[in-house]
Amino acid sequence: MILNASSVIVCAFSFVYTCYILCSLTYFLSSHDNGDANPRVESGDNVAGSTLWSMLKDVSYLTIFVLQHSIMTNNFTERILRSLHIEHLDRSIYNACSSASLHLLISGWQQTPTALWKIDASNNLIWMLFSGVHVFAWSIIYSGCIMMDIAELSGVKQVWYATYGRISPLNAKSKELRRYMKHMRHPSFTGFLIILWIHPFMTIDRLLMATILTVYMALMWTIDSKDYDYHMRYFKQKQIELS
Numbered sequence: 041m042i043l044n045a046s047s048v049i050v051c052a053f054s055f056v057y058t059c060y061i062l063c064s065l066t067y068f069l070s071s072h073d074n075g076d077a078n079p080r081v082e083s084g085d086n087v088a089g090s091t092l093w094s095m096l097k098d099v100s101y102l103t104i105f106v107l108q109h110s111i112m113t114n115n116f117t118e119r120i121l122r123s124l125h126i127e128h129l130d131r132s133i134y135n136a137c138s139s140a141s142l143h144l145l146i147s148g149w150q151q152t153p154t155a156l157w158k159i160d161a162s163n164n165l166i167w168m169l170f171s172g173v174h175v176f177a178w179s180i181i182y183s184g185c186i187m188m189d190i191a192e193l194s195g196v197k198q199v200w201y202a203t204y205g206r207i208s209p210l211n212a213k214s215k216e217l218r219r220y221m222k223h224m225r226h227p228s229f230t231g232f233l234i235i236l237w238i239h240p241f242m243t244i245d246r247l248l249m250a251t252i253l254t255v256y257m258a259l260m261w262t263i264d265s266k267d268y269d270y271h272m273r274y275f276k277q278k279q280i281e282l283s
Contacts, residue, residue: 044203047129051199054132054139058194061139061146068146069235070174072161091244094150098245101145102252108141109260128202131195152244159240170240177234184228187275216270229261 111117112134121127161167189209191197197209236250 043125047126047199047202050129050136051132051195054136055194055196058135058139061142064146065142066178068149070171070178070239072167072170072240091152091154094152095245095248097148097150098248099252101141101148102249105138105141105145106252106256108137109256112137128198128208129195131193131198133195135195150245154244156242156244156247157240158242161240166240170238173238174235177231177238180228180231180234184231216266217274219267219270229257232257 118127118130121130121133159166159170161170185193189197191200192209201207201209233254236246236253239246
C-alpha cells in the first residue's frame, strides 16, 4: 500500500514537472522576441574571453543533459531499479531527471553576442513564417508522442498497471514495437532538426546547441529499415482507427 501510494506521488510529480518543462522548452527554443537583447551575456572588456566562457558553460549544460540521457537508458540502470522493485517507476524517474537537466540548461543558458545570421522578426510576415514553421515542427513531435502511446511515455500507464497488479505495459507490446521504441524512444528527429536550425537568430550559442544535439540524435536514434516498415504499418493502422 505504501509503495503504491509513493509510486503514484512520484508519477504525479514527474508528470506535472515534465509538462511544465516541456512548455518552458518550447518557449526557450522557439521564441523569436529576444534577438535584440542578450541579458545573459557575460560582461567584461574582453568580448572574446566572455564569449568563450559562456560557450564553456553552455557545453557543460549540454554535457549534463547528454550524460543523463545516456546513463539512464542503459541496462545497468534498469537492473538497479529492478533490484529495488521499482521498475514500474523507470519512465517517471527518467522523465523527472530529463526535465531537471533541461531545467538547468534553460535557466543557466548563456547567450553570445555574435550571430551567423539575424533576421528581423518584428515584421509580421517574417514572425508568422517562423512561428508557423515551429508550430508545424512541434505538432510533428507531440502528435508522434500521442500516436506512440502518450500514457506509457509519460510513465502513467506503468504505475497504473503496477498498482493493480498487472504486467508491465511494455511487456504486453509486440517484439517489433519494443525494438522500435528502443531505437527511438521519442519522436521526432525531423521535428527537432527544424526547431533547432530554422530560427531567425542563429547566434553562436544556438549553433553550438543545434550541432551537439543533432550529432547526439543522429548517433542515438538508430532506426533501420525494419523499424521504418513497422512504423509505416502502425501509422496506417492508426489512420484507419482515427478515421
